[in-house]
Each structure stands twice: as structure tokens, then as C-alpha cells.
Amino acid sequence: MGSQIAVPVKETFFISHGSPMLSIDDSLPARHFLKCFKQKVFTQKPNSILVISGHWETSEPTVSCITGLNDTIYDFYGFPEQMYQLKYQAPGAPKLAKRVKELLKSSGFNRVHEDNNRGLDHGAWVPLMLMYPEADIPVCQLSVQPEKDGTHHFNIGKALALLKEEGVLIVGSGSATHNMRALRDTAGVASWAMDFDNWLKESLVNGRYEDVNNYMTKAPCAKIAHPWPDHLYPLHVAMGAAGENAKAELIHHSWSNHALSYASYKFESQPK
Template identity: 45%
Template sequence: MASRLPVFFLSHGSPMHAVEPSAAATAWAVEAAQLPVPAAVLMVSAHWESNLPLLGGAAAPETIHDFGGFPAELYRLRYPAAGAPEIARQALALLREAGFPAGIEGCRGLDHGAWVPMMKMYPQADVPVLQLSVQPGLDAAHHLALGAALAPLREQGVLIVGSGHMTHNLRDWFHGASGGAGAYAHEFRDWVATRLASGDSRSLLEWAYKAPHAQRAHPTPEHFLPLFVALGAAGEGAQGKCFHEAFERGTLAMDAWRWD
């Protein structure tokens, strides 16, 4: 019988985490090493956006290099893990049972929001992986319900991972934080962390209106939405544990969370 696995939310950072030493990537690897080997990993990546929920159904997903301006070595990397078409079909059935007009995309590969963390968590590429898209045109409650619908997969040994960012203002990141300019990111992060630790998903659903500096921390919502899929899969009232906390250039929060 498969072990019931926890749920993760990772701030995946730059693709350079795949090739440079990184405290965040080390934390991902340490957490993964403590788990039973998953039957598959379901990655909810901020870098796959769609109008309705889509699951990756490729048997051998390609490695997508969905970024520009990085060193050539990054573009040579491949993450040759198998896909999980059967898990995709099971997930689709769960979503449709919950009323979602979902589908399977059979050709799409793994974007860097998926393969960079996977490369550190399972470097041998010996764990099947599939993705779920996010819908930036829909709200946090929609994504929470997605996660709740998919929660039964945990009982089958599927590790559900939301891969996004605790804060994601790349304009501020490029310019760096000086003279206290990054204080807003810390205030936003602390507000969210308090509610994750206490299991207060109700307040989190209203993050865009209630969290301090929400619009600056996330000028667009796609990097925050995977958090709500993770929360939904964790279950109502589940209290999270932060296993990595850091900031890059004072503005890009690299938090990683776990729910058991």
C-alpha cells in the first residue's frame, strides 16, 4: 500500500538553481530524501498558464527551456524523467468529478518551474513527473478547490508540489533592494507565513485585498496560485511548516513549505 505523502510549496527561483550551489535547492533535496520514493510527482508550475485546468499526459515529457539570456550550459541540460499518463488520467477523473472542465495535454513537456526542482529533488530522474497548469484569470478559491479535488492522489503515493514564488516582482529583483526598498516583500511574506503556519486558509483566500503590499509583491498572480493548490491538497485547517526561508536581492522570497 502506498504511503500518504506530504504536500510541498516551493519558491523555485531562477533557472540557475539547476547549475549553481543554492541553499534553496539543498533544502528541496534534503526534504525529498526524507520521503518514501513517490509513485509520481505532480508539479503545479507557475509557468504553465491556461484558461482551464490541464494535465500533462506525455509518456516522455521533453525538457522545456522557457527562458532567455542565461549561460549556454543551462540550455544543454535535460531532465529525462518519465511522464505519468495513468496518474494524469486519474487526476482528470478527480477534477471532472469535482466539476472542473479539465483536460489532458499529451504533447507538452516540463517547464523550468517543474524540472529545476525535480533535478535537485530526484537527480537520477527516476521518479515519474507530470504537471498541472494554473489559471491566472481565476482566483485563489478556484485553485484551492483544484488542490482539494486532487488530494486523494496523496494516498496513492503521489507527491503534490506547488512550484511558484512567495513574492515575485522581477522589476524590483532586477534593480535590487537598497535603502529598505525590500521591506514590503518582508511584510507580505510575514503576513502569509503567519496564516500558513496557523492553517488560516480563509484569510489567505483574500490575500489580494488583505495582505500588505499584495499588488507589489505579485504584480501578476500566476506565481502565487500554486500555493493555493498545495493548500487545497493539504486539507482544510492544515498547518504548514516552513523548511526554507531566504530573500534574493531583498525582494524575491525563496520560502519553501510542507504540509503533512
Template identity: 40%
Template structure:
């Protein structure tokens, strides 16, 4: 079986599937460049728990966990089958690495179903979700990814879903693309240079080392999934970057693929 890459996706606003000004087509383009997985394990910024929880739903519901958006968005359903076998394997792998993990049924929040809808619009790839731990640090999430490395040799694609910069207080929803805060690029350039150098220690310490790290992520639940995707990647991963632009002045969208050397 082909060894799969791991991914980190910036899932953007919930309106990504219905707003033609947002880069939904680029997700479809990315999908054509990826090997098809047997199943997906999704770590979304929008499901946080004190300890890891893996969803064992056979048919996860589509959770519309947002308010005040167009009715069309609430009518979207993503009826992909669940992957309870993957969830149980995830719990076992994490347990073997000393990370206590629970299992329970859980639906797909928009950080999970929005990118799945764009990557696999036929909803024919089984998906399990693993929660993140917002009160724990990048190193914890990296260890979670390390424990899950075996999955990518078994046809399971590990995908972290968040946002490469996520400061909603600094966002200006009337801003034009050319109004992007230059500090966004300073942060993403630093982050991507450390990814390219595979400087894991610096990345895990991004809040102290990255320019404007705390400004870009006042709380870091939208960045934590990237560390699990990194952890699950090979030590000598290849890096592919899909830059989708900066929206609302401070919200950058970039997708990373950690491939096999």
C-alpha cells in the same frame, strides 16, 4: 500506503541548479525529509491555460523556457518518465468536482524540472504536470487542490511551484542579501501566520488583506500554485517552513510542506 504531504516550492531563477550562490543544496536536504512518492503531480507557475490541462506525456521533454542564460543551463536534460495514468486520474477527479479538464502531451517547464532535478536528481520519479489558470483567482486553485486530495493517499505527491514573492520590476539584480526590501518580510510573515492558523479565507483574500500583497505579486501566477497545494492538504495539516532567503532585493524563496497531523 503512507499519506503524503503536499508542497509549495519557490523555484527561484532558472540558474538555481548551476549557481553556487543560490540555495540548491537546501532542496536536496528537504528531499531527504520527505517520503518517496510513487509519482509527482506538478503545478508550475510557467504553464498557464484557460482551463486545467493535465499532461499525458510518457516522456516529457525538458523545456528551456528562458532566454539569455549561460549555455550550461540549456544543456541540462531532466529525463524523468511521465505519469499519464496520473494525468488521466487528475482529469477524472476534477471532472467529478465540476471542473472541466483537458489532457494533452506537454513537456516540463523550468518551474517543474528545476525543483524536480533538485529533489530527485536521479530522474527516477514519474511526473505529470497540471496547468494553472492565471486569469482565475486563488479560490479556483484551492478548489482544484480539494478535488485532488485523494492522490496523496495513492502515492502521488502534489507540488505547487512558484515564488512566494515575485515582483521582477522591483528586483535589483546587483543587490546583496542584506539589501532585501523589508516589505518582503512583512508580506511573508503575514502569509505564514495565516498558514499556521489555517486561515484559508484570509489567504484566499490575500490581495486585499496581506500587507503589500499586490506589490509582492503584481500578477499572481507565481502564488497560485500554493493554493492548490493547500487545497490538497488535510484540513488539520501541519506546517513546515524552509526559508531560503531573499534575493535581488524583492524575490523571496520559501518552501512549505503541508504535512499530516
């Protein structure tokens, strides 16, 4: 995706980005986890980064194709003013965008679009600002399709698996639980959130990916944990891109606001 020699990437990641407050709130353990990401979790510097964000919803797969610097999108409301001054101006990754489109089309996704104007939403720039604060790695985003299902997004991931061989880091950015109406400034964790979160962890670490694809019928409390699927589908893409026999590992876990899980996972490709 660039002039440097591609070093294959073995892992894909799902990051629960939680609240936009992650960008400034040092009391959130997930913030410290992400700030240590390139020192402790993934020490290789990728050629470029593909982010699948739960904050970009389209009817058909769409990839951002920016030739200059990515704009920073402030797609949140009512937060401290300092958050609207933050910028993450990583370079766009037009070569990666073209490659994403090519791979998807060759795998049967016949209608794939490019967006030449869209910058990075907070599902992308908030975690990336903590993970790679230098903003020196080209980034593009891929949308989710909320009217589709988990298998659709898993298959998108499978179609993109070759990107790892080309030195691309694939990051799904969403949330292990995501019911904004259920958030409270109270101690403890809602039982339904805990039940879904535990089921997701057990399913992933035991390789029950088909169950995760069909989480709406397999998981406890699925509809209350995810009233809309947009923030879970990035996980399906990361899971699919890692390979069918990939090993899942829980790499961070914390809670905020009574029901918001920051559970994050690594999917590591296994030798064939």
C-alpha cells in the same frame, strides 16, 4: 499510479523555485535545501509526482499526459549557456494524468483538458532535478488559471486530495514573492517583500487559509509582491490538497536579488 504498492503520502509541498539560476548557482541556499530534500524533508519515495507550476498558464485546468519521457522546456532567456544543456527526462505519468482529470471532473470542474505534447517547464524540472536527480519517478504537470482566484485553485487542490492516498507527491512550484521588475543586485530585502512574506508565513502557520485564498484584499503589499498571481496559485493548490485542517510548516527561507523570497512550505494532513 504504477505497479508498486501505493504508500499513502501525508504531506503536500509548496516550493519557491525562484530564479532559473537555482539549477547551477551553488551560492543560493535554496539549491542546497532542495538537494537535501529526499534525505531531510520527505524521505518516502512517491509512486509519481504531480507538479503545479506557475509557468504553465491556461484558461481551464490542463494536465500533461506524456507516455514517454518528458521533454525539458527552456522557458527562460539570457542565462548561461550551460543551463540550456541541462536535461531532466523523467518518465511521463499518463495514468496519473487520467486520474487528475477524473477527480477534477467529479468535483465539478467540467472542462479539464489533456496536453499530450508539453514537457516540463523550468518551474517543474529545476526543483525536481535537485530533489530527485535520478529522474526515475513519473511526473506530470497541472496548469494554473491566472484569470481565476485563489479559492478556485484551493478547490482544485481539495479535489485532488485523494491522490495522496494513492502514493502521489503533490508539489506546487512558484514563488512566495514574484515581482521580476523589482529585482536588484543589492544587499538587503525590500520592505514590501518582507511585509508580504511575513504575512504569508504567519497566515499559513496559524491556519488562516481563507485569508490566503483572499490574499489580494487581506495581505499587505499584495499587488507589488505579486503583480500577476501565477506564481502564488501553486501554493493554493498544495494547500487545498493537504486538507482543510492541515498544518503548515515553513521548511526553508532565504532571499536573493533584493525581493525574491525562496520561502517553501510543507502542509501535513491531520487525522480526522
